[in-house]
Amino acid sequence: MSKKILVLPGDGIGPEIIREAVKVLELASEKFNLGYELVEGELGGAAIDKHGVPLADSTLALAREVDAVLLGAVGGPKWDNIDVAIRPERGLLKIRSELGLFGNLRPAILYPQLAEASTLKPEVVSGLDILIVRELTGGIYFGTPRDTVTLENGERMAYDTLPYSESEIRRIAKVGFDMARLRNKKVCSVDKANVLDSSRLWREVVNEVAKEYPDVELSHQYVDNAAMQLVRAPKQFDVIVTDNLFGDILSDQASMLTGSIGMLPSASLDSNNKGMYEPSHGSAPDIAGQDLANPLATILSVSMMLRYTFNQLAAADAIEQAVSDVLDQGLRTGDIFSAGMRKVGTTEMGDAVVAALAKL
Ligand code: NAD
Ligand code: IPM
Ligand code: MN
DSSP states (O other): OOEEEEEEEESTTHHHHHHHHHHHHHHHHHHTTOOEEEEEOOOTHHHHHHHSSSSOHHHHHHHHHSSEEEEEEOOOGGGTTSOGGGOHHHHHHHHHHHTTOOEEEEEEEOOGGGTTTSSSOHHHHTTOEEEEEEEOSSGGGTOSOOEEEEOTTSOEEEEOOOOOOHHHHHHHHHHHHHHHHTTTSEEEEEEOTTTOHHHHHHHHHHHHHHTTOTTSEEEEEEHHHHHHHHHHOGGGOSEEEEOHHHHHHHHHHHHGGGTOGGGOOOEEEOTTSOEEEOOSSOOOGGGTTTTOSOOHHHHHHHHHHHHHTSOOHHHHHHHHHHHHHHHHTTEEOGGGOOTTSEEOOHHHHHHHHHHHHHHO
16 A cells, blocks of 8 residues: 655755655665655745745645655744744644644653763663653644734733643643553653643643543643753653643753754654654754754654554664664764764765664
8 A cells, every 4th residue: 555755854954854864764665665655845944935835735735635744844044034924833833733733742762872972961861761742733832812012102012822622631641641551651741730720721631531541650740840850850751741832842851861852753643643753853054054963853753653653663663773773883963972983974874874774
């Protein structure tokens, strides 16, 4: 059965890391006889330049039609000053929302070879394996009303709204508990229930859902404490389930436990496990076009695609093994470099993963 994948390289380092990830995907497809068809489109700044909008209707239609989407990253200084309604990031938010990709999985796993690359002490992070489950289509990112207005005294004021409905909370909580069942059966729900109404409802609904999962241990933390605990003793966590904004921030923070944000993949899933796969990082304009970006987060996102959307577990495992083998060989992009290792660029890193996968 032929499956279609839409590839959206995006902006900045997006095209560079996607090139490497596609090489890996193509080899995996050949090796495991997956027979995927790839189609390419534009998102973000690239789409603004070509279509005048960050997500063209034709691209959205294609995204609905395919089985999965592979995305690089969007945004950059070139489009920072255009009308907010068509900023590159709006295209990303729109595709997430239109496809109903409410469940964002961001695994922060420390490869043992990278213990020295983390800015935290090796004993604090060794063996780390956390899954952040971030709600992705609700909360303050999408709440209305929101506006920038001028007050009577001439002062400007801006506001956003943070809404969560019971059903939105319930479905993301279930993702968290279901994932925990496949892991160490612990969920920590992160909120700000000491201040926010939306968080109080969040906590109530998560407690209700927990009754359906008596085998899973549930705890709650306020987000400020969770941010502190993540660097104090990160191994206390198994699955963290949290809202859109807190999840955005905590996942960037957790990435440094693994050595670099260049190691953090992600899957954004709908209720049928159709998904969009992208690294958790952005378009890194500061290093774009210089063969410096770490492609591993994107390559590991391909592995998540094979695992979650296509259920090709052997192929997904093989990609992860190939990444580990390359780290064993001592190859490191600049962001995960440490003494005694060999510094390589984006392309060489991708080629090395391809070579390691070919040998498996
Ligand atoms: P960023 O994640 O792009 O970069 C933050 C820092 O991490 C930079 O120093 C960058 O060089 C480094 N970095 C990121 N990815 C790396 C990689 N693979 N290898 C090595 N180093 C890497 O965040 P930012 O600078 O805040 O944002 C830049 C642009 O990206 C903005 O326009 C932002 O909106 C956008 N963005 C997009 C996404 C996405 O498309 N999913 C995510 C985050 C930010
Ligand atoms: C991410 C990014 C996006 C987000 C931006 C670019 C809209 O930071 O994927 O983490 O905030 O969700
Ligand atoms: Mn982010």
